Amino acid sequence: MSQKDGSGFQFNLQTTKGNNMKKTLLALAASASAIMLAGPAAAQMDQVKACFIYVGPVGDFGWSYQHDQGRLFAEEHFGDRLETAFLESVPEGADAERAIERFARSGCNIIFTTSFGYMDATNAVAARYPDIKFEHATGYKRDHPNVATYDSRFYQGRYIIGQIAAEMSETGSAGYIGSFPIPEVVQGINAFMLGAQSINPDFELKVVWVNTWFDPGREADAARALIDQGVDILTQHTDSTGPMQVAAERGIFAFGQASDMIEFGPETQLTSIIDDWGPYYVERIEAVMDGTWEQQATWDGLAEGHVVMAEYANMPDDVKAQAEATEESIRSGAFHPFTGPINKQDGTEWLAEGAVADDAALSSMNFYVEGIDDQLPQ
Amino acid sequence: MGFYEAVLISVMTAATPLVLAAIGELVVERSGVLNLGVEGMMIMGAVCAFAGAQISGSPFIGVLCGMIAGGAFSLLFGFLTLTLVANQVATGLALTILGLGLSGMIGESFIGLPGVRLPVLDIPFLSDIPVIGRIVFGQDLLFYASIGLVIGVAWFLFRTRAGLRLRAIGDNHGSAHALGVSVIRVRYLAVLFGGVCSGLAGAHLSLVYTPQWVENMSAGRGWIALALVVFASWRPLRLLAGAYLFGAVSIGGLHAQALGVGIPSQFVSMLPYLATIVVLVLISMDRRLTLINRPASLGQPFVPER
Numbered sequence: 001m002s003q004k005d006g007s008g009f010q011f012n013l014q015t016t017k018g019n020n021m022k023k024t025l026l027a028l029a030a031s032a033s034a035i036m037l038a039g040p041a042a043a044q045m046d047q048v049k050a051c052f053i054y055v056g057p058v059g060d061f062g063w064s065y066q067h068d069q070g071r072l073f074a075e076e077h078f079g080d081r082l083e084t085a086f087l088e089s090v091p092e093g094a095d096a097e098r099a100i101e102r103f104a105r106s107g108c109n110i111i112f113t114t115s116f117g118y119m120d121a122t123n124a125v126a127a128r129y130p131d132i133k134f135e136h137a138t139g140y141k142r143d144h145p146n147v148a149t150y151d152s153r154f155y156q157g158r159y160i161i162g163q164i165a166a167e168m169s170e171t172g173s174a175g176y177i178g179s180f181p182i183p184e185v186v187q188g189i190n191a192f193m194l195g196a197q198s199i200n201p202d203f204e205l206k207v208v209w210v211n212t213w214f215d216p217g218r219e220a221d222a223a224r225a226l227i228d229q230g231v232d233i234l235t236q237h238t239d240s241t242g243p244m245q246v247a248a249e250r251g252i253f254a255f256g257q258a259s260d261m262i263e264f265g266p267e268t269q270l271t272s273i274i275d276d277w278g279p280y281y282v283e284r285i286e287a288v289m290d291g292t293w294e295q296q297a298t299w300d301g302l303a304e305g306h307v308v309m310a311e312y313a314n315m316p317d318d319v320k321a322q323a324e325a326t327e328e329s330i331r332s333g334a335f336h337p338f339t340g341p342i343n344k345q346d347g348t349e350w351l352a353e354g355a356v357a358d359d360a361a362l363s364s365m366n367f368y369v370e371g372i373d374d375q376l377p378q
Numbered sequence: 379m380g381f382y383e384a385v386l387i388s389v390m391t392a393a394t395p396l397v398l399a400a401i402g403e404l405v406v407e408r409s410g411v412l413n414l415g416v417e418g419m420m421i422m423g424a425v426c427a428f429a430g431a432q433i434s435g436s437p438f439i440g441v442l443c444g445m446i447a448g449g450a451f452s453l454l455f456g457f458l459t460l461t462l463v464a465n466q467v468a469t470g471l472a473l474t475i476l477g478l479g480l481s482g483m484i485g486e487s488f489i490g491l492p493g494v495r496l497p498v499l500d501i502p503f504l505s506d507i508p509v510i511g512r513i514v515f516g517q518d519l520l521f522y523a524s525i526g527l528v529i530g531v532a533w534f535l536f537r538t539r540a541g542l543r544l545r546a547i548g549d550n551h552g553s554a555h556a557l558g559v560s561v562i563r564v565r566y567l568a569v570l571f572g573g574v575c576s577g578l579a580g581a582h583l584s585l586v587y588t589p590q591w592v593e594n595m596s597a598g599r600g601w602i603a604l605a606l607v608v609f610a611s612w613r614p615l616r617l618l619a620g621a622y623l624f625g626a627v628s629i630g631g632l633h634a635q636a637l638g639v640g641i642p643s644q645f646v647s648m649l650p651y652l653a654t655i656v657v658l659v660l661i662s663m664d665r666r667l668t669l670i671n672r673p674a675s676l677g678q679p680f681v682p683e684r
Binding site: 057058175181209212214222224241245249374 | 381384385388391392395482485486489490491492493495583587588589590592593594595597598599628629632633635636637638640642643644646647
């Protein structure tokens with residue numbers, strides 16, 4: 001009997017795992033049948049098959065949703081010349097490698113893996129399929145000539161919203177809901193804080209990490225906790241609309257993430273940093289068709305239209321004008337959000353007066369700038 | 379609304395869907411059936427509740443739709459495992475996978491729409507009591523339902539003849555059958571009850587917790603509910619305690635982070651699970667009582683002999 005009792009717990013754990021795996025397998029089966037229906041891929045390169053792996057559901061209305069919008073944009077652009085397939089909610093880790101491998105075997109010419117956690121899996125599969133092009137979003141490893149990486153300079157938008165936050169906050173404090181302490185997210189927090197400090201040097205930022213990209217309930221809980229502690233502006237680096245809705249409920253301002261979330265807070269959303277992947281997907285698929293595809297590390301922002309700011313709403317005209325001016329100066333290259341003097345959290349100098357951070361430093365950022373009252377989880 | 383009041387309300391909001399789903403599963407397991415499809419029934423409840431509320435404009439009709447969806451989905455499980463005697467574990471898992479997929483399909487046209495929130499039902503006079511008034515008597519319908527269900531289930535299982543019969547089936551379906559108790563009928567009712575409760579939990583997610591529909595919004599809460607049932611050693615009041623503890627530690631962790639206490643966030647995310655396991659293990663230290671509480675024929679198929 002005692003054995004039986006013990007197994008009750010184990011059992012639950014195992015089945016959770018099994019569930020994830022089965023879900024992936026099911027998704028694989030579904031995509032396999034879709035591929036069969038579509039018929040064999042043409043040998044000529046004027047017919048390309050592009051495949052996409054998403055970390056969340058396409059209906060998250062955030063990160064994965066925007067990537068899928070990019071896929072649809074490419075489909076629209078190329079018409080019959082392009083065939084696409086996607087797998088959604090693919091967990092980062094071992095499952096991801098299987099999913100990518102499955103796509104590689106199913107005749108995809110180019111595979112976009114759209115989450116940071118797919119980095120090693122993407123490179124591992126790329127080693128085995130040298131003829132297939134791999135594009136990994138937000139990563140930095142390009143171990144093989146057929147792996148390219150791409151990312152957007154979201155921090156540019158985050159600097160702008162930091163400025164808006166400092167202008168709009170009455171308490172002088174904002175709440176930031178973080179997913180995982182990876183460089184991309186830390187960059188965003190620092191950019192936001194630098195923007196806010198440019199308006200109000202004493203601005204306070206409270207950071208809560210939820211350790212998930214997507215859990216509307218937990219993101220909403222984090223939003224409530226932050227509001228209860230007195231912040232009156234919310235921003236997030238997680239993928240759901242949960243926090244926006246809580247902000248609307250409690251009557252404070254918030255910034256959308258990845259997509260335009262104005263519907264969830266018509267009187268709440270100040271602006272949103274929108275990811276627009278469509279043009280990039282078109283460009284890279286085009287390169288495969290022309291045979292001009294080359295390994296590269298793309299990191300585009302406002303200037304190239306990869307980062308788009310949603311309409312500046314719910315703010316006075318002067319704040320709006322300032323935001324637009326900052327946006328323009330970043331777009332034109334006149335201003336870089338990470339321009340010195342910038343100190344690290346412990347007060348040591350990171351960038352000297354007038355110095356601008358290089359991309360390598362930004363993409364490996366693992367520290368907070370001065371003024372953030374939180375310990376960065378390592 | 380004061381700080382502590384606000385925090386407590388957040389805790390209750392976080393715990394309510396767990397209580398609802400777990401109390402339903404508790405009854406199912408007490409009848410000897412293991413339904414691992416809680417997550418699937420919950421997400422079906424969530425999407426149908428949201429759809430019902432959007433189409434009718436009334437969140438109450440939404441709740442009803444959620445209950446019907448969860449119930450209908452559980453009957454599918456009942457038909458497969460009770461009538462066709464399919465493997466309960468495999469069927470439950472399939473139900474979860476099906477639910478997650480089907481809900482995504484049903485919900486496609488509802489993505490990106492702001493939802494209708496279930497209104498708070500203020501109980502007159504009582505909700506004006508300082509501090510506890512707003513917390514205990516100023517909640518939404520589903521909170522009262524969750525508390526009512528726990529008390530009702532506790533009373534039903536241990537104070538009524540029908541409850542005794544249900545527990546007898548869960549402990550030894552052969553003997554119960556020999557005594558003339560209709561095993562299959564009672565199990566069908568238990569499974570249906572579990573489904574309706576999971577549907578309610580789903581309705582709470584899409585109408586109260588975060589009034590919106592996004593795919594996969596249950597985010598594993600069905601599995602937490604399942605684990606709670608085991609850790610509460612199939613006792614309703616322990617289950618309530620476990621769910622609230624889980625909610626309290628998970629909200630407390632977020633507050634600690636926002637205060638800048640300097641606890642690693644990964645540890646904070648783990649803490650609710652750890653605390654719940656430790657506490658529930660401690661309160662069920664008496665192994666004899668735990669063994670008595672565990673339904674002996676849990677998960678075993680029943681084929682009546684002629």
